Amino acid sequence: MPNPTRRAAYISPAQWAERAQWLQWLLPSSLQLRRLAGLLLLGIAAFCMAGCAGLPTDVQRTPSTAIANGADTTLGRLVQAAMPPGEPLSGFRLLPMPQFSLHARIELARRAQRSIDVQYYLVQNDETGRYLLRALRDAADRGVRVRLLVDDLYTAGADPLFASFASHPNVEVRLFNPFPAGRDRFGTRWAWSILDFDRVHRRMHNKLYVVDNTIGVMGGRNMANEYFLRDGGSNFIDIDTLVAGAVVPRLSSLFDMYWNSPYVYPIGALVPPTGESPLQLRERFDRLTSGPGQLHPEEPASTDLLGNNPLAQDLDAGALKLVWARAEAYADAPVKALAPEAARGLPADEARDSVLYNVRRYLRGAQNEIVQTTPYLIPGRGGMETIRLVRGNGVSYTIVTNSLAATDESLVHIGYRRYRADMLRLGVELYELSPKRVEQTRRFGMYGSASGRLHGKSAVIDRSTVFIGSMNFDPRSMLHNTEVGIFIFSPQLAQQLTSLVGFMRLDGAYQLQLGPSGAIEWVSPASGDAADTILHQEPETDFWARWRLNLLAPLVPESLL
Template identity: 35%
Template sequence: MNVWLRRTNACAALALLGLALGGCSALRTDFVKRPSHALPPTTSTPSARYVHAAADQHPQQSGFRLMTDGTNALMSRVALIDEAKHAVDLQYYIFKNDATGRLVAQHLLAAADRGVRVRLLIDDINVSHEVGMLDALNASPNFKVRLFNPFHTRKPSLLSKTVQLLFSPSRLNHRMHNKSFIVDNNVAIVGGRNIGDDYFSVDRTTDFRDLDLIAIGPVVKEASRAFDEYWNCPAAYPVTAFRGKRANHYDLAQLRANLGRDARHFAQTDYAQAAAQDYPDGPSGDRHGAWFWGPARLVADQPAKIEPHQDNPALRIGPRIRAMTDQTQHELLLVSPYFVPSKQDVRYLVGLVARGVTVKVLTNSLASTDEPAVHAGYSRHRRALLEGGVQLWELRPAVGAPQPATAKGTSSGVSLHAKAIVVDRQQVFIGSMNMDQRSKLLNTEMGIIVDSPALAAAVKQFFDNASRPANAYRVILVARGLPHAGQMRWLTSDDGKPVSYDRDPGVSMMRRLEVWALRLLPIEGML
């Protein structure tokens, strides 16, 4: 989730800025927006023939591979783009103009140059330095870019965006948080990763640990239908829907040259060399090997969820996720980087424990989170969860944080970004949805629900590795009857030796004071 958006909401609760927008809106009303839809699945490429042959052996089921490693997650996307024959559709909350963002853009443009239709839909909240790149990409006849729920001005400053948000919160506070990547209507990637260095383990100062699913089979067509709904909805604006100079073929040619140069430089980095070595053993969609098979369905909020005063549960995926967790008989695993349960959610989880269900939650610690406001909302309910028997683990940011076997090195900036649910080691949800009020009510979200014990076991292994004492803090209440009965403790291990803390570890007094102040603000519904 976007740090600026949450902190802007927190600041808005403190005071209203007495500023006027001024000037005219840069959004045009006379722009042309032609609807388009997913193309039929391709069958003419070697990877397409392999995918169809594999799916034909499992009627009514979809196949999945779990990507826990950032390097493989990046290289799989690049490989699938390079295999594309007819169409690539991408929908993201963030698409950064950094090393990996430009690498993906370079391969997408190369695909467009050979005749592949590319549709790129990005939420406008984080678009700033990306404007020039997106405009130039849109100048390609085979490459179309749209922005979801855009701000009024094309190149807004941070102050301008903040003011616009404060004056139009009912519209601009609702964002598209979906993440999907679909190639030739044959293979889809759905999960928690955006496009940017942070999500592919490139930037070791901010290294998001995440989960993606590569999918084949019937669920891919469901993903394409969901993409079309967003692409053609009223909130999706072409990048040409703004006044001002438009990019032309000269800008596109310059971008093509710059992206090619950057891609060559990136290929020489240590990261790229390591990624190339890891990739042959990774789970990309075009390689033969094992898949997790099972009945699956894609769930996605309707775009109309963002409409002001629109609070229709039929538009949201929350009720379908709740129907899944209601079936829990033995064990419920929740993985959410931004975990802000409401009082009703706390009662629900504690109620599951009361009827014999083991409930385990993995989230970020105060030291690993990138959003203190979220931790303030979570910490309000932490004691009630513990008293009700819910088991809590908070990821550590330091050396020893959970890493896949192929990862290179460690990071002091590790932060959890995966979103997953496992019910009774049988059903799995992986997607973009955090377990907070913003995902529930404000943003649009999506994900895949799969009935597969084998996939559930793989996600459980991710949970177990992440929650080991060296990788996470186990938060407990000291047993009743002992000194300081009911006091919270954080248990972990350093160099194999047990260590405990009596307050949020690994942070400064100023960070604790910041969270304490944020807890006083009525912002929980916006987190």
């Protein structure tokens, strides 16, 4: 396997994991050109053999739904005991620090008694992904029903891992919108599906983890090293939330909507039988997920940025410390991505149950202030209409996104920079994350020499409404991917998230402004009485990175970003 620390020569699957990254091969490096040439040859071969590769048609999908009620489980009783009297509310705890977020998922798996439902865009075949699968396997061995639903885009070469995991009693694995052939390699998958591009580039971007239908974790993190400070090259700043109580059955129903859709396929329908017995498959799973180099993280030793203990301490003490509030959860229907165009229903910005519709609804209803984070920012016509509307109403608008140096999607930066000046003219306070400053601060974790990149998708509206989810503010989330998100109506959580975003702005970002000539400037705040530093070109980048971007800018249509 290529060395993931050699970022100039290798882009790891998790770094590709927000966009149709095949576009990156257009960048003019010799290795990328060789990759492109190889894919073109494979594409020609696939074209010549068109019709040989197709998804299986006679697929047995046994319907199943979330358990009816988890109130009689240990976790359910803890949630009921913590819930305040009166109207049923939902409980939340923000998880801004990666070690606390991974710890929460694993502890919930260890304490599950009836069911675990897991839905992710990416479960990587790395130390983090295998560690999660072992925790889920251990729960299944105790009799817990485990349903794992993964988007198929980045599962290349992982069929043996998922098939051996599915061989355990009480475990089911299904893949969303799978590739029918060439499954061992990312490139061969695309080559065999080159004539079916309009289908395979549409993905399930959701992230959801629910235990005993009573408590779970949702937010922006996938299950891969980069999301939990375990990658040697780059790691993400992200946000999840623990969620319990009244809204959890709604989240479970959203999971069921995907699990029982015709666009998911059991792993057994895609992977030919190997002739191994169930026992041999389970032994293979042990070999694949154990041995040197596997993950054995310890419980976080202190409190997190918000003063919360590791979840295990609260669970052991029998007292969940949560913020209780009213909440609403939404997910795009699977048909948004994969149904025939005539059957997809209303577009996402008009469908009342879609994530985008409700994000825009609450943003446009703001009265005073919006604070927003998104790693990929391409507002498009609808987003700019929202910004003009709220700014026209006197609402302050702050956005934190990635700089060119921080983004893992340099082509997406082309789409973003087309809007920067217009947003600044409308009075948007625009901040871009600085990898160097993130490396220097320890507030969000020990990044050391690894690059820090923003991945969190969130918004705070009028310091009273919080949005956390999987949706980027870009055309891909609007048009091609499915998303999930939650709105929490809590001034306390809004204050916490506003503070976290404030830390990012102060400790790890440049503020953008328009200079006297109208050109964009980047302001790096100084400490003490020193003057701020003003930069006049994309900070922390070299000439060639900027030149390549300028070369490609006229060639990249916004709808593909």
